[in-house]
Amino acid sequence: QQPVQSPQAVILREGEDAVINCSSSKALYSVHWYRQKHGEAPVFLMILLKGGEQKGHEKISASFNEKKQQSSLYLTASQLSYSGTYFCGTGGSNDYKLSFGAGTTVTVRA
Amino acid sequence: NAGVTQTPKFRVLKTGQSMTLLCAQDMNHEYMYWYRQDPGMGLRLIHYSVGEGTTAKGEVPDGYNVSRLKKQNFLLGLESAAPSQTSVYFCASSYRVVTDTQYFGPGTRLTVL
Numbered sequence: 001q002q003p004v005q006s007p008q009a010v011i012l013r014e015g016e017d018a019v020i021n022c023s024s025s026k027a028l029y030s031v032h033w034y035r036q037k038h039g040e041a042p043v044f045l046m047i048l049l050k051g052g053e054q055k056g057h058e059k060i061s062a063s064f065n066e067k068k069q070q071s072s073l074y075l076t077a078s079q080l081s082y083s084g085t086y087f088c089g090t091g092g093s094n095d096y097k098l099s100f101g102a103g104t105t106v107t108v109r110a
Numbered sequence: 111n112a113g114v115t116q117t118p119k120f121r122v123l124k125t126g127q128s129m130t131l132l133c134a135q136d137m138n139h140e141y142m143y144w145y146r147q148d149p150g151m152g153l154r155l156i157h158y159s160v161g162e163g164t165t166a167k168g169e170v171p172d173g174y175n176v177s178r179l180k181k182q183n184f185l186l187g188l189e190s191a192a193p194s195q196t197s198v199y200f201c202a203s204s205y206r207v208v209t210d211t212q213y214f215g216p217g218t219r220l221t222v223l
Contacts, residue, residue, distance in 0.1 A: 041200060089153075
């Protein structure tokens with residue numbers, strides 16, 4: 001079942017922060033985050049596993065709330081290079097595949 | 111180390127024509143996937159494979175067939191193309207499933223007229 005991402009789109013000025021949420025109706029074992037630039041393939045950002053810690057990648061970090069089956073991606077002090085569409089992919093412990101959300105388009109302006 | 115490659119990069123078909131998209135990976139990954147991406151729809155899984163000689167249906171398998179005769183290759187076939195199959199197709203592979211990164215190919219942009 002496809003996870004739900006919110007918001008669908010966000011516009012930021014350089015230096016501002018944003019939060020992207022990913023919610024699932026099924027029990028999750030892992031949440032993956034990817035970023036896709038226009039016309040390119042999705043690029044891996046990070047994986048969060050059940051029972052794991054919050055992770056970070058430069059000024060992009062994420063958390064995983066196992067009880068709520070939710071993950072949040074935090075963009076801190078955004079840079080122009082953060083523009084793109086962010087996807088979450090979710091999987092249960094017995095899954096052979098991920099389910100991806102519809103994506104959140106982030107536009108960072110100077 | 112090329113990672114995941116896809117051929118062709120672009121293709122235009124007429125309704126009813128057939129074609130095969132090739133995905134190759136050189137990372138010795140067991141798991142391979144075919145997705146289609148349409149505006150506002152995210153990535154939807156067409157078919158996947160958990161190892162050489164195996165295939166399984168994803169969310170949107172109708173109109174597509176796949177084969178994985180060699181571990182490094184995963185082929186996606188369209189027997190009779192329809193305009194609804196106009197999309198960008200991505201192949202991906204991973205060593206494990208839910209605990210490992212999926213590496214994506216550069217994509218194939220297919221237009222069916």
